[in-house]
Amino acid sequence: MTDPSPADELRTAAARLRALATAATPGPWRQHDTHLGQYGHTATVLSGERNDTELRAWLPTMSQESWDETRNVWADAAYIAAMHPGIGLALADWLEHAAQQEAYTLAEWGHRGGGGPHALAVARTINQEQP
Incomplete structure (x- = not known):
């Protein structure tokens, strides 16, 4: 089994946070x-x-x-x-944008890191992994 890419980690965290925020009271x-x-x-x-x-x-x-x-x-x-959930949705948008940047950087330049280490640290915390 291969480890998820940073872009996948960011997307997973964004989806989890968005689901939690959407289910909560606004x-x-x-x-x-x-x-x-x-x-x-x-x-x-x-x-x-x-x-x-x-x-x-x-x-x-x-x-x-x-x-x-x-x-x-x-x-x-x-x-x-x-x-509150509005903050969660804003964070989910930020993580999704970071995932897009990560995927673009890998596709265009052949290396990782386009999403930024801070976004990845937040994503890994949300995904309950070590940052």
Whole structure:
């Protein structure tokens, strides 16, 4: 069995990311501090605007303080919200473009590397391989 080409790795990652992003609830998303009464506060990720929101993720802390910085879940919630499906689709487009560049460079110049090492590192991480 031969190893996949860098262009194939990039395309595989783009397809995987696009499928995940398309299946998810469209963004943008935002983080929120949700009070659970006697159970304290927890970090949540919401979609929608104002009162028309839906819960996307719940990161339990059971902290009795709002935005308790000693627990990292608020930073995690902010990151999850920032990486909503729109970002995933943009990354998939970038990876697909890098795959096209990789294939072109190999076809025209006979060597690899046209897609760039950073795009390949991202693709391998998405494909769950070592960058």
